[in-house]
Amino acid sequence: MVISKICHRPTIRYRPIQPSDLEILEKIHADVFPIRYESEFFQNVVNERDIVSWAAVDCSRPNDNNNELIGFVTARIVLAKESEVGLLRFKEGTTMVPQAPAAQIGDLLRYDPSRPDQTLVYILTLGVVEAYRNRGIATSLIREVIKYAASISTCRAVYLHVISYNIAAIHLYKKMSFKCIRRLQGFYLINGQHYDSYLFVYYVNGGRSPCSPL
Ligand SMILES: CC(C)(COP(=O)(O)OP(=O)(O)OC[C@H]1O[C@@H](n2cnc3c(N)ncnc32)[C@H](O)[C@@H]1OP(=O)(O)O)[C@@H](O)C(=O)NCCC(=O)NCCS
Secondary structure, eight states: OOOOOOOSOOOEEEEOOOGGGHHHHHHHHHHHOSSOBOHHHHHHHHTTSSOEEEEEEETTSOGGGTTSEEEEEEEEEEETTTOBTTOOSSSOBSSOOOOSOOOBGGGGGTOOTTOTTOEEEEEEEEEEOGGGOSSSHHHHHHHHHHHHHHTSTTEEEEEEEEETTOHHHHHHHHHTTOEEEEEEEEEEEETTEEEEEEEEEEEOTTOOOSSOOO
């Protein structure tokens, strides 16, 4: 699918990702990320195995396409005590591996050991088809994740990693009041080259950081 330009005013609707989205979901991931994700990851997304997701579709496209993904966000719930700063998005990356020593992200979120049930929501992937960018679609998708996280009483934060050169995404997270709490040196290895990542956090339900932001 290549949508080069849209000549109409789109009407964007948000819904969960479903099995019929599999092919287009894989295609958009291949188009927008510098890495390849394993098919197991996509199967887990569309079958809702430990992953929650939202799709953006443009209802004003012609009939055949009016339910086709033009954006997505995927996330999963992790136990704060088991989460690691150095943990890569899932085990899906084949050319991208975590390089930073693992540290408990719970430590960065005032994890309370007397509350072992505390959870976090980790954003795995977020993307919008190029022709639909700068219309607030990623903002709406992230808002869905934040709403979802806030609705879970044990959840203390939404967090994610972003590669240090991804200016558009960094602006987006800052604009949405995510806090940058760590820079992880050489976190990503892509085609033999190391890249730093930033760890961004959005606190919910009274979660907060024990350290000052970068
Ligand atoms: C990052 C991405 C998801 C943004 O999607 P989007 O729907 O265009 O984002 P929005 O329209 O909601 O943008 C909101 C804010 O993001 C920032 N932003 C978005 N695109 C930007 C750009 N090209 N340059 C600088 N800031 C940008 C701005 O702060 C913008 O607010 P503004 O319009 O008031 O300036 C999209 O560019 C994308 O899919 N990129 C490739 C995949 C990717 O990098 N995913 C994130 C991995 S961590």
